Structures are given as C-alpha cells and as structure tokens.
Amino acid sequence: MKAYKGYLIDLDGTIYLGEEKIDAGTRFVKRLQEKNIPHLFVTNNTTKTPEQVQMRLKTSFDITTTPEHIYTATLATLDYMKDMAKGDTAYVIGESGLKTAIYGAFKRDTENPAYVVVGLDNDLTYEKLTLATLAIAKGAMFIGTNPDLNIPTERGLLPGAGSINKLLEVATRVKPIFIGKPNAIIMNKAVERIGMARRDLLMVGDNYLTDIRAGIDNDIDSLLVTTGFTKAQEVATLPIAPTHVVSTLDDWQL
Template identity: 90%
Template sequence: MTQYKGYLIDLDGTIYLGEDRIEAGTRFVKRLQEKNIPHLFVTNNTTKTPAQVQERLQEKFGIMTSEETIYTATLATLEYMDDMAKGETAYVIGESGLKSAIYGSYQRDTENPAYVVVGLDNDLTYEKLTLATLAIAKGAMFIGTNPDLNIPTERGLLPGAGSINKLLEVATRVKPIFIGKPNAIIMNKAVERIGIARRDLLMVGDNYLTDIRAGIDNDIDTLLVTTGFTKAEEVPNLPIAPTHVVASLDDWEI
C-alpha cells in the first residue's frame, strides 16, 4: 500500500457528524499526530473562523491541533478575491466566519458591490437574496464558497450553501464561481499550503461529490470513508472509483 507523506482531511461527516463525534475520526487524527505526518483539514464550512474550528475540535471532539492545520473555503475565497483584484467592495450572504473574513478586507456594499459572496446562512431571508440578486444583475462577480447541496448532520441531510447558490443562479441566470471542494481553486491553495507534492498526498472524506471528486479532479489519491454523505451501497456505481474505500478510519493503515 502507498505510504502517503501528507493528508488533506474533510471534517463534516468524516471527523464528526453535526454535533456527534465520529470516534474513529478522532483516533485517525491522533495516529497522524503521533507519527508526525503532515495534515491539513480542508473544509467547505464557512460558518466558523479557523480559530473557532480549532476550539470546536478541541472542546467537542478531543482533537488538539493548531490553527495552521485548518484551511477553510473562506480562506480560499478571500485569497481568490485578492487574486482577482476586481474591486474593494463586497456583499456577503453567510455567517460570522465568512463575514468577518471578507468584511475585514472589503467594504460592505449592498447596492453596487464588486463581489457577491454566498455561503451557508442559517438566518437567510428573502431580503438578503434580493440584495444579492440585484447586485449580480448589476455586474458583481458571483462567488459561491462551496457547492455542497447538503450538510450531513445528526438530524440528517440539511440544505447546504450549494442550495442557496442554486436559487440565486436560477434567479439571476448567472453561474457562480465556486471556490470550495471539488474545485481546483481550494485544492491548489491547499496543496501549496501543505507543501507536499500531489503524488504524495491523500484526500480523505465522506462525500464523493465534493471530497473525493476534489482528489480525482486534481490528481490526488482519495480515501472515501462511508460514515457521512456517500453510503457503502453507492460505491459500486460511482462513475470513477475512489483510490481507497473504508467503512471506518480505524480500518486505514497509516
């Protein structure tokens, strides 16, 4: 079996399921730490800052890690906006993790922003959608933080940021530029951040459409764990097989 030099690891559905700990996920991370194997948590979740994710991992799931090991779609979005240099204003649909990052660098503008950035928003309103729709119609660059249609939780599959973006796409007839997994934008930046060649990395996740396609589409080996979104019975019919599949991360030999 290939000995990977570094790991890119999803969180939701892989390390935890909503508020519930996936015990094998915690043990998996601790094994990586014990062997000093570099790893980066790559998450499409934009509701929390890296510092808040770090605190949650520690307090809720018993994982002690540094803030530098957490790379969110928010960070990738901000870096992309900086690269584009389209303007200095933005309108954001999202929660504190996304808003604090974007509005920390870009001025909030509800009328004629350079960017409209859309992530998960648990307090979504029709007025927020209206402001975004009108701004996109005026020419704002439409950025979706991630395409996840659903979020795996202890309650079941809930609407994700991709569902909100899909509504705005229909309303504006403009396709968003997606940043998060499986897109190349976040993966290129994650590879750059961890500093390990793609051939030596393994992308670990529970969602074939995002985590596993992120690896497949970006030349990185993949490990699908069937603890979240993609179920074991779906594996035989997947269009392109993951490099590896396990029922539990306890089954993976590091």
C-alpha cells in the first residue's frame, strides 16, 4: 500500500460525531503525531475559530494540537474574499467563528455590501434571510462557506449550511460561490498551507459528497471512513470509488 507523507483530515463524522467522541479518530491522530507525519484538519465548519476548535479537540476529544493545524472554511473564505478585492463591506449569516473573521477584515453593511457570506447559523431568522436576499439582488457577491446539506450528529443528520444557501439560491435565482470542500478553493489553500505535493497527500473523511469528492476532484487520493455521513452499504454504488475505504480508522496503516 502507498505510504502517504501527509494527511488532510475532516473533523465532524471522522474524528467526532457531534458531541460524541470517535475513539478510533483520536487514536489515528495520536499515531500521526507519534510518527511526526504532517497533517492538517480541513473542516467545512465555520461556527468556531481555529482557537475554539483547538480547545474543543483538547477538552472533548483528547486531541492536543495547534491552531496552525486547523484550516476552516472560514479561513478559506476570508482568503478568497481578499483575493477577489471586490470591496471592503460584507453581510454575514453565520456564527461567531465566521463573523469574527469576516467582520475583522470587512465592514458590516446590511444595505449594500460587496459580499454576502452565508454559513451555518443556529439563530437563523427570516429577517437575516431577507437582508441577504435583498443585498444579493442589488449585486452583492454571494458566497457560501460550504455546500454541506446536512451535519452528522449524535441526534442524526441535521440541516447544514448548504441547506441555508439553497434557500437563498431559490429566493434570489443566484448560485453561490462555494468555498468549502469539495471545491478547489479550500483544497488549493490547504495544499498550499501544508506545503506538500498532492501526490503525497491523502484526504480523510466520512462524507463522499464533500471530503471524498474534494480528493477526487482535486487530484488527491482519498480515504473514506464509514463512521459518519456516507454508510458502508452505499460504497458499492458510489459513482467514482474512493482510493481507500475503511470502517474505522483503527484499520488504516500509516
């Protein structure tokens, strides 16, 4: 089996399931750390800052890491907005992790923002959707942090940021520019950050539509672990097979 020099790793559904720890995920990360194998957590979750993700990994899932090992769709979104240089104003639907980053670099504008950025928001209201709809209609660039329609949790599959973006897409008839997995924007930035060739990397995740397609669509080998979104019985019918499939990360040999 090919020996990979670096790993890009999903979090929710791979390392944990909502608030529930996936023990094999913790053991997998500790094996990487013991062998000094470069790795980067690449997550579509925008609700928390890298520092908050770091603390959650430590306190809830027994994983000690640094913010530099965490690359979120929020960071990728911010990098993309700076590259685009469309303007210096934004309106954000999302939680603190997203708002802190975007409003730290762009001025909040609910009337005529240059960008409308939409992520998961547990306090979503009709007024927030209204402001976003009107701003997009006026020409704001519509950015979706990630296309995840669902979030795997201990309760089951809950609505994700992609579902909110889908609602706004229908309301405005404008398709969002998606940043998160499986899109090239976040993957190009993640590869740049880890500083390795794509042929030496393995993308590890539980969701075929995001994690595994992120690998397939961006020339990176993929490892599907069936602990979250995509179930073992679905593997045989997937349109393009992952490079590798395991039922637990304990089965993966470094």
